[in-house]
Amino acid sequence: MTAALFAVPGALLVLGAPVFLVFLLGGVLAIAFVLPLPPLVVHQVVFGGLDNYALLAVPFFVFAGELMNRSGMAGRMIAWVLALTGRIPGSLGVATVGASAAMGAVSGSSVAAVAALGKTLYPKLVEAGYGRERSAGLLASSGSIDIIIPPSIAMILYGLVAEQSIPRLFIAGILPGLVIAAMMMAFVVVAAMRADVQRTSRFDGRETWRATLAAAWALLMPVVVLGGIYLGWFSPTEAGGFACLYAILVARFIHRSMTWNEIVGAAASAAVMSAKILIIVAAAGLATWLMTTQGIPQAIVAWIDGVGLSPFGFLIAVNVLLLAVGCFFDPTSAILVLAPLLVPIAVTLDIDPIHFGIIMTVNLAIGMFTPPFGLNIFVAQSVTGLPAHSLYRGVLPFVAVQVVALLVITFVPALSLTLGGAH
Known part of the structure; x- marks a missing residue:
């Protein structure tokens, strides 16, 4: 019976069916027969x-990104x-990771960042010579940082389910998010040096100052948004x-x-992109529900x-489990299903629940762009037009980089607890 839940979606994916149809038709046929x-x-x-309620963040931040x-x-x-990275090999790729991290401080939505950037x-x-596959892969993987750098919807859900402080989780996610971004940037630089990718102009202090002034209002947005959340003026959504x-x-x-007409046009475009994303989320919810009702996650945890x-x-077993689950489950569903089951086990083993929350979040962030069903892959596909196998x-390569970062975060708890505080 369990095999039937995977057979039809797997066949449809191989045949090149749209991802929402993979989930939806697979679920319908499983229920029917x-x-x-x-x-x-x-x-x-x-x-x-x-x-x-948390899903309202998707159309909001897609619209903000479109604007x-x-x-x-x-x-x-x-x-x-x-301007800051101009003399660095692979500066445009480094800027992509940096811009994704900056978007993470605004949206907390991985799919919204991939769609917007x-x-x-x-x-x-x-155009700079990164190639279509590597460029799409960089965008899909960089967007995963948005789940880790606050504000993070995944951390809000974990805090509610595991009864942990959401502000502490937000603070705890800062250093791990920066570590992942730094390792991604380092990989981009090394790969660019080997491939002789174009560099942008050399570093210039005056040009950097002018770019800072020009970008001041854009750079202020994450400060205002995060400040408003921390001061209690509004929720992340x-x-x-x-x-x-x-x-x-x-x-x-x-x-x-x-x-004003262009703003309305941006709203219309954001509505179309949001619909593409949410129809995938809705169809994936059916597949997730079927797996849950058949006891698949609970059996693994048991x-x-x-x-x-x-x-x-x-922790090694949890990482393997969550990396596998992340390929099929969206972070929201995975956290709601697995956190109540895994956190008590972690606590009995004296693993700090704040640190464990960061481990869960990073795992599921990697799952967002891990084949075959990582959601960021299909969002990138809708933006770039590339077939799934190319993506x-x-x-x-970026899955490998972030798995290495995950191991560092898992076994160096200080990265999560230095700012977030020990339990």
């Missing part, structure tokens, strides 16, 4: 999966990062609405780079608990 469930379950689960792109704010931010950076990366308002005010009245592992062995080749 394998599982003793009424057909009414399909629409209840699909639409119920979208009835999640930043069309108004030139994202371009100013990228120019600022390029992909349109701006993908053509430039290809409400912060998405504020980010949209901020971007509109800057684009219309400060930079004067957009008319096996881990029954083996009697040491803390070291438990798989493009992301694999």
